[in-house]
Amino acid sequence: METGQSYKTTQSHGTILVETCKTLDEYRINSLRSGEGELFLKGIHSLCTPEKIMEVATHFGEIFQMRYKIDYYGRGRGFAYLQYIDITSSALALNSLSNRFLQNGLNVTVRVSKNIRELSLHGINTLAPQEVYQQLQKLFEFEKLTIYGYSPDCYQYNIRFENNAAACLAHLSLRTHIGLFGSQAKVIWLHLNQPFRSINISAHCCLKWNRQIINKDVDLYLLCPNKCRCSQMLNLIRLT
Missing domain, CATH: 3.30.70.330 (RRM (RNA recognition motif) domain)
Structure with a gap:
């Protein structure tokens, strides 16, 4: 038209x-x-x-x-x-x-416009990070996948898109196919300065992460709890 x-x-x-x-x-x-x-x-x-x-x-x-x-x-x-x-x-x-x-x-x-263009996927306990990555690739294109491993076998997947329009389509796709990631999986919007929204950690925490670059569009961060002594880290350990 x-x-x-x-x-x-x-x-x-x-x-x-x-x-x-x-x-x-x-x-x-x-x-x-x-x-x-x-x-x-x-x-x-x-x-x-x-x-x-x-x-x-x-x-x-x-x-x-x-x-x-x-x-x-x-x-x-x-x-x-x-x-x-x-x-x-x-x-x-x-x-x-x-x-x-x-x-x-x-x-x-x-x-x-805030141009919010990041989603967070969490609550996945049946798939390994590589399997999650492969499933996401089948559903849509994204700019960057950042994986935070904050306790054994517990990960948060932050997905960045080119713009808000692409993120909206991906959000719809994830809600439609959320079952692919397990019965406990959830997707939420990530706002600026809230990279740990799904696990109740602010960007101001002194969390120490060991960064591993998997490939050009995937970063993996593994938590180093022995290097973090702030109250938020102690609360996270209690939660998990």
């Missing part, structure tokens, strides 16, 4: 994707794909169409893409992600797009 002559629209996995038809150079594409300048739009009425959002947003420049989130029935979930081709347009929109929406009868909040 075409949205005017400059944009094309597709729909998949709860997302209506509107993206430019313009040809961009590889450097710019890579920067945008990594999430540069992405904005988060919140408070969108469920009956507001992607076309209306685009009509208002293009006042500040050409759009690279918009991810408009919908539910099972095709109704808007109240939020979307927006990127401009030009980073200057993104800065202008951050300051003025909310007012532009108000002028058009829409109460939409605009802020910088």
Whole structure:
């Protein structure tokens, strides 16, 4: 489906994707794909169409893409992600797009996207790290897998993706196929500075890890408990 002559629209996995038809150079594409300048739009009425959002947003420049989130029935979930081709347009929109929406009868909040793109997989007690890695490779592509071995046969798998869009698709895939990793396996979102969220350890703990580089996209960290004496380490030992 075409949205005017400059944009094309597709729909998949709860997302209506509107993206430019313009040809961009590889450097710019890579920067945008990594999430540069992405904005988060919140408070969108469920009956507001992607076309209306685009009509208002293009006042500040050409759009690279918009991810408009919908539910099972095709109704808007109240939020979307927006990127401009030009980073200057993104800065202008951050300051003025909310007012532009108000002028058009829409109460939409605009802020910088957190571009959360890491997932954490834990509670796996039936597979070895190599087997988990192989299963993940079959499900989707990822940039980096970091494995933390924090007690014998207990691992947390942090998976980093190119951007939030890729992470969202992977999150859906993991929830659908979670049984592949055992009955106790769980997947959660990892926020910034929370690498140990699933095991209740903050990034400020003095945990000492022995790093082993398995290959270019996998790092394995094994805990060295005899080198860590902080209260968080003692709590972790009690928990496990």
